[in-house]
Amino acid sequence: MFTAWRLSVVNFRKLLAAASLVSLLASCSGANNYTPLLNSEPGAGEIITERTPRTLRLFYAALPDVDNSELTLTGPEGDYSLRGLHTMGADDLMVEIYQPALTNGSYTVQWKTRVEGDPAIYAGQYSFDVAIPE
Numbered sequence: 001m002f003t004a005w006r007l008s009v010v011n012f013r014k015l016l017a018a019a020s021l022v023s024l025l026a027s028c029s030g031a032n033n034y035t036p037l038l039n040s041e042p043g044a045g046e047i048i049t050e051r052t053p054r055t056l057r058l059f060y061a062a063l064p065d066v067d068n069s070e071l072t073l074t075g076p077e078g079d080y081s082l083r084g085l086h087t088m089g090a091d092d093l094m095v096e097i098y099q100p101a102l103t104n105g106s107y108t109v110q111w112k113t114r115v116e117g118d119p120a121i122y123a124g125q126y127s128f129d130v131a132i133p134e
């Protein structure tokens with residue numbers, strides 16, 4: 001009887017912890033967690049094993065405004081310099097990874113943009129890994 005009661009207290013605590021985590025996550029992202037980012041190259045969570053990426057490309061729900069857009073890339077060497085932010089006209093942002101060249105490790109892309117037909121400024125981030133066998 002005592003053991004059963006203890007177990008239920010433990011389960012209740014776990015449930016409380018899970019519930020507060022869920023409400024914390026919900027309050028962080030807000031009621032409106034819409035993002036216009038649809039896809040990217042490299043992709044979010046991708047583990048690249050074949051060819052070191054030389055560019056970043058992000059695909060949105062509408063044409064991004066290049067002048068109101070920012071991309072940054074951080075990784076094992078800190079901040080990577082990017083050059084030539086542009087759009088290929090496919091509702092995308094594209095940039096060349098200038099230097100240093102990517103090595104194996106984890107990278108984070110941070111982006112900020114405004115897309116056609118929407119006055120809001122959106123921002124987000126995602127990560128990918130480079131893990132090319134030596």
Ligand SMILES: [Cu+2]
Pocket residue numbers: 086087088094
């Ligand atoms: Cu391009």
